[in-house]
Every structure is written in structure tokens, then in C-alpha cells.
Amino acid sequence: QLYYQVLNFGMIVSSALMIWKGLMVATGSESPIVVVLSGSMEPAFHRGDLLFLTNRIEDPIRVGEIVVFRIEGREIPIVHRVLKIHEKQNGEIKFLTKGDNNAVDDRGLYKQGQHWLEKKDVVGRARGFVPYIGIVTILMNDYPKFKYAVLFLLGLFVLVHRE
């Protein structure tokens, strides 16, 4: 019976992984779902909102779009709006971003000497969102005890759930 439970657990984990990988392929983004971490896009998005992204190469970057990007050398993705674009004939594009709730554009956030973002910095384009749900990830990050509690409860649930 323990064998069955382990198998069951394994199936759940691998299904979750498959869905996640499938999402990555379908959206073209390495990170198809992100959590908003700051208030720089208020009142549209608040800390804890969940964003759904796509990153299809055919989708051109245009002003007004909400992009999620990473600054070279930094891990944390930023969710801001495109303010300016300059695109060459061959499709090469450089663009500037700004958070709705910020007074100035993002040049101050970019790497030293970097004035523009490029396609390679983009993780994805925000296409839809759900409010609040991501707060769980933020809590788990800020309060590791909470994370352990959640994992413990999940483990308990799987053990207790017998067919």
C-alpha cells in the first residue's frame, strides 16, 4: 500500500512538471507565470498578483505593453510598461520601460552604462492576471517557517489521502 502511495505521489509531481513544461513551450517563455513583487505598477497590479506571460518571437514589442524583463546580472524579474521603442529594419529593437507608479523611467534601474533594453532581456509579455494568489509565494519567501508549514501540510495531505 505504501508502494501505491509513493507511485501516486510520483504521478502528481510528474503531472505538475509536465503541465509546467507544457506551459513553457506553449507560451514561449521560460517563466510563464510570475508573481508581482513590488508596487511599481499600482494601481493596476499589487504585490502578490499573479501574471500570465507569453513570449512569442513573432509578437513585436510595442509601446503600452506590459513586459517582464531581467536586468543583466540580476535574478529578479521586473514588470513594467514599454515607454519608447526604436526598431531597425532588420527587427533589432531597443526599448525603454517605466513603472506606472514610478515618477521616472527605468534607466536608473538598468545596468551601469545601459540605456536600453533588448529582446534578449525579455522574459515575457503580460497577457492576463489574477490578483492576490501569488501572495503565497511571497509569504513562503519572506517567512521560511511558513514554507515548511505548507510543505508539511502538503505531505500530510498526500499521506492521509487514501483511496
Next chain:
Amino acid sequence: RKNVEDFTGPRERSDLGFITFDITADILKEKCIFDWNVKQLFLYLSAEYSTKNNALNQVVLWDKIILRGDNPRLFLKDMKSKYFFFDDGNGLKGNRNVTLTLSWNVVPNAGILPLVTGSGHVSVPFPDTYETTKSY
């Protein structure tokens, strides 16, 4: 809508454009865009043009957030652009085909985030010469 343009510069060898504009908008006119699932509209005025350096340039000149419940009618006159209208180079001088469009991002309470472009647009020609001094 009328636009008055003049520009000064170049600074750091790039053209800087100055535009003043009027916006009259009645957002609830056709049908109620603020339905039960719309939290806010992010309105923005952008200029689009082509230059020798870049096939496509888009610059947001002005934006505004309209929350559900705000007055849906806009009567803005003699507005100056909120953001500096720098070109990547000297492509504004003599550019006859700078198009201004009003667009908006609909932010729902939950769900899809569509970007809508308004149907009207205005073409703004930039003069062939620079202004030497101008108080802005």
C-alpha cells in the same frame, strides 16, 4: 484636435521634439467600457514615425490612469508632453509623417489584459529647422 509643434535642440546630438495637444474623449460614449470586470484604463498618447536610423519608432508622450468611478470625460487643452520626446538620432527634423494615436490598456479585476488602439489618429509634421531658443 489641434497640435502646435516646435522643437529645439539637438541635445547630445539627438532631436528633441516638443508638441502641445488637446484631447477630448468621452469614454462611455459607445458602450460602457467599464463593465463589472474592468478595474482601470491606462490611457496613453504615442507618437509613431520612421527615420533613417530606425524603421519604426514609438514614443509615449503622455499617459493617464482612469479608475473605475473616475470622470470618464476628458477635456484636456494645451497639454505638454509628460515625457521627453527624444529621437534616437536626428530623425525628427523635417519629418512629415509623425502620427499621434491614443491607445489604452484595459486592466480587469482578473483576466486578460487587452491593448486597444483608438481609431482616430493625427499626423504631425515637424519643421525643417531647429528653434534656437525657446522657453518651455
